[in-house]
Amino acid sequence: MKTALVTGASSGFGLLAAVELARQGYVVFGTMRTPTNRLALDKACHAARVKVEVLPLDVTRQQSIDACVEAVRRRAGRLDVLVNNAGIAIGGYFEDQSDGEIREQFETNVHGLMAMTRAALPLMREQRSGRIVNVSSIGGRVGTPGLAPYCATKFAVEGFSESLHHELSCDGIDVTLVEPGTFPTDIFFGNRRTAEAATRHDGPRRARFVAGERAMYDDMQKRNPDPKIVGETIARAASEEHPALRYPVGADAQAATWAMRLLPARLWHFLVGSRFNVKPEPVSFPLPSGPSGERAG
Numbered sequence: 613m614k615t616a617l618v619t620g621a622s623s624g625f626g627l628l629a630a631v632e633l634a635r636q637g638y639v640v641f642g643t644m645r646t647p648t649n650r651l652a653l654d655k656a657c658h659a660a661r662v663k664v665e666v667l668p669l670d671v672t673r674q675q676s677i678d679a680c681v682e683a684v685r686r687r688a689g690r691l692d693v694l695v696n697n698a699g700i701a702i703g704g705y706f707e708d709q710s711d712g713e714i715r716e717q718f719e720t721n722v723h724g725l726m727a728m729t730r731a732a733l734p735l736m737r738e739q740r741s742g743r744i745v746n747v748s749s750i751g752g753r754v755g756t757p758g759l760a761p762y763c764a765t766k767f768a769v770e771g772f773s774e775s776l777h778h779e780l781s782c783d784g785i786d787v788t789l790v791e792p793g794t795f796p797t798d799i800f801f802g803n804r805r806t807a808e809a810a811t812r813h814d815g816p817r818r819a820r821f822v823a824g825e826r827a828m829y830d831d832m833q834k835r836n837p838d839p840k841i842v843g844e845t846i847a848r849a850a851s852e853e854h855p856a857l858r859y860p861v862g863a864d865a866q867a868a869t870w871a872m873r874l875l876p877a878r879l880w881h882f883l884v885g886s887r888f889n890v891k892p893e894p895v896s897f898p899l900p901s902g903p904s905g906e907r908a909g
């Protein structure tokens with residue numbers, strides 16, 4: 613029986629991937645920071661008639677990581693698939709994101725993912741096999757206004773995973789990337805976060821951020837993509853005999869991947885900017901004073 617460990621399985625892609633892997637016959641450990649939040653996972657497991665074992669895990673705490681991987685070793689004796697899915701996003705233009713907010717995104721999305729990988733590798737090396745599926749984003753290929761630090765974390769995940777893929781490919785351990793476009797999961801609703809400073813002023817930067825966010829929500833609502841396909845793609849990346857390095861998933865991610873390949877770079881960047889209603893000219897500094905220190909309109 614193959615064993616899989618999925619981080620961030622309390623909601624969204626992690627929950628869907630855990631259930632899909634269990635449906636495909638894996639012994640699945642689904643992790644979450646607060647195991648009492650397991651109701652949604654339990655309901656999904658009940659509906660699919662599968663079992664996922666829940667383990668506590670905070671990917672930003674080394675003690676928690678060690679205890680989690682040790683629990684998998686004790687209970688299953690092996691780890692075939694690690695799905696590094698846990699992640700957070702904080703919206704807001706760069707200048708409105710505090711150092712703490714940026715660090716928190718890097719701690720979770722990059723350092724947490726690396727720490728989980730480091731903890732899982734000894735088990736995989738003992739087995740001389742394993743698969744690491746890193747959940748990146750199309751935001752790891754395309755910079756999006758209003759999400760600069762988040763995109764920076766995902767660009768980091770892309771570079772790390774591509775390098776690790778080469779480092780481990782001779783040792784029977786595969787590293788793959790799943791790159792979802794925009795899907796309606798809790799990251800946009802219950803877990804949605806906006807940089808504190810971005811909520812405190814009312815200048816042109818905030819207006820652009822709000823307009824860009826609205827365009828993204830409108831587009832998502834219009835397309836209404838089913839996050840289930842991301843869970844299925846994660847399971848495919850985990851089990852395909854010869855996995856691809858990258859799995860873009862969702863119509864928007866596929867379109868962006870092709871457009872980047874086919875369009876001249878200047879045209880592509882112009883299209884990304886206009887999609888989010890971002891005026892090409894930068895905000896000028898120093899800013900004349902207003903109630904918030906920003907130029908109005």
Ligand SMILES: NC(=O)c1ccc[n+]([C@@H]2O[C@H](COP(=O)([O-])OP(=O)(O)OC[C@H]3O[C@@H](n4cnc5c(N)ncnc54)[C@H](OP(=O)(O)O)[C@@H]3O)[C@@H](O)[C@H]2O)c1
Pocket residue numbers: 619620621622623624625626644645646649669670671672697698699700701720724747748749750751791792793794795796797798799800803
């Ligand atoms: N939805 C999208 O459109 C989209 C697009 C591209 C990429 N992604 C990526 O997909 C992944 C999953 O996101 P989602 O959309 O499914 O959002 P979600 O429903 O908010 O799920 C995020 C998960 O990460 C977990 N998490 C957050 N911080 C954690 C920490 N410190 N330690 C352990 N777990 C932590 C949360 O668990 P608890 O809070 O319960 O602990 C939650 O289960 C993320 O990496 C995200 O960047 C999402």
